[in-house]
Amino acid sequence: MLVYIREAHPDSILFVPTKSGGKELGVVGQTFAVQDRLNNLHQCTSLLQLTMPSVIDSDDNIVNRTYAAWPDRLYAIDTDGKVAFKSGPGPAGFKTPDLAAWLQKNVR
């Protein structure tokens, strides 16, 4: 599940989707409210064609802070609801191969 949190590099200029289905350069700003965050999430999932379940952190950023998640971080929660995998804080700790290895070992 993707948990969309505060932007890591706000005001970056990136390609964003257009209404006509193309893409253009646009500014991706910081998000202070639910609607801003939904807009950025839609741009992100649309352009990158992501299909995973996705949610946005609330405007008080409480989940982000509780999980010490900014700018990016990976967790796996086991079937008992306990933290079973926790990457280091990003960007240095954001290592998808480590998570992939954990999944291969623990999920059939």
Added chain:
Amino acid sequence: MTIRTIAAVGLTLVAATALPAASQRRDRAQSAVGAEGSQAASGSYIVVGSPTDADLDRLLAAIRKVDGVEQVEVKKIPGNTLLRVRAAALGTIIITAARKAGFELRQTPTRIYLATGPTQSTDLSQLRTTLRSLPGVEQVEMSPQAGGLALRVRGAIDPSGLAAVLKPSGFTSAPVSAFVASGSAAPADVARLRMALNQLLGVSKIETRVVIGGANLVVYGDVKEEALTKTARACGYGLLSVNDPASETQRFTVQGVTGSEDEAKLRDALRGVGVAGEIQIQKTAGEVRLGVPTGTASARALAGAAKSAGFDLTQVETVTLPSIGSERERITPPAPNERTIDEQTRMGELAPDFSLLMHDGKGKITLSNSFGKRPVVLIFGSYT
């Protein structure tokens, strides 16, 4: 670039499966507010809203109510009202509180200027001191260039105000700004855009480079961004301002750091004067370099704190004029004051529960409802 990384590696995700809720785990996230640590940081903002004393008092009262705010003040300078805050956490919390009081807060801008004049015969340190004493100016850096100076000025000051101060020393100055024009990459269209912008009052020179998705621009001259944007739009382009990445960090060389204990001691000293973002300490051949996020403490305060801990800091001023470059996308530096240092999650312990809005903006997913058959992977990140 988190999410892009995920898309690139094609990571398989474990879908959430609805199972009986573990209600006792819920709301742990909500009980964990205020996790940003106890160190206070300082920041300043331009206030957009009613300038009356009564309304500004209301703004101050609203900010004072925010948890962790130690000090807050407003200062009126010609053309602007500034808000200075010292608090455990800046950013969203402060801006949201201001919005609820009917105000918008904007980060004080950083501008690059090209000043042409007699660098050889001018006391640059005196000039720097004069500029730093201007109302609204928070930081000034300068680097000699051929025939003049490149200046980086952070603060709420109008370009004409800066020019007036530099003029007695024989300098003429004008801002230099970088933009990306989003639109046609056809050379003829870019040339038409360049010609149109060149005709605007205040513009002295335009540089362009065609890139995929439009063009990179550098604009020389004292011209309002709104005028540039409007003209570009009339030519079929969206104009996107490019931040100066170097403006986000104050750089120093350090004397006295020899090992990891010294590094820790220096970090502690800097945290003590309000540095809340990432402190970069880099050892290279022959010297130690320090990078500290701007906007949290002045260079003088940082140097004083380091001195008290037994280290000498010398500020490194490297101001470079914007260039048209060849990049299509521009990634800004990491946002300051966002990282949470406290680790509230523990391996083997219950994951703090949450219930968050789904991408459709209507439904919610509750983490604890997903426990049961298979593990749940949480990928925290953003587009940038």
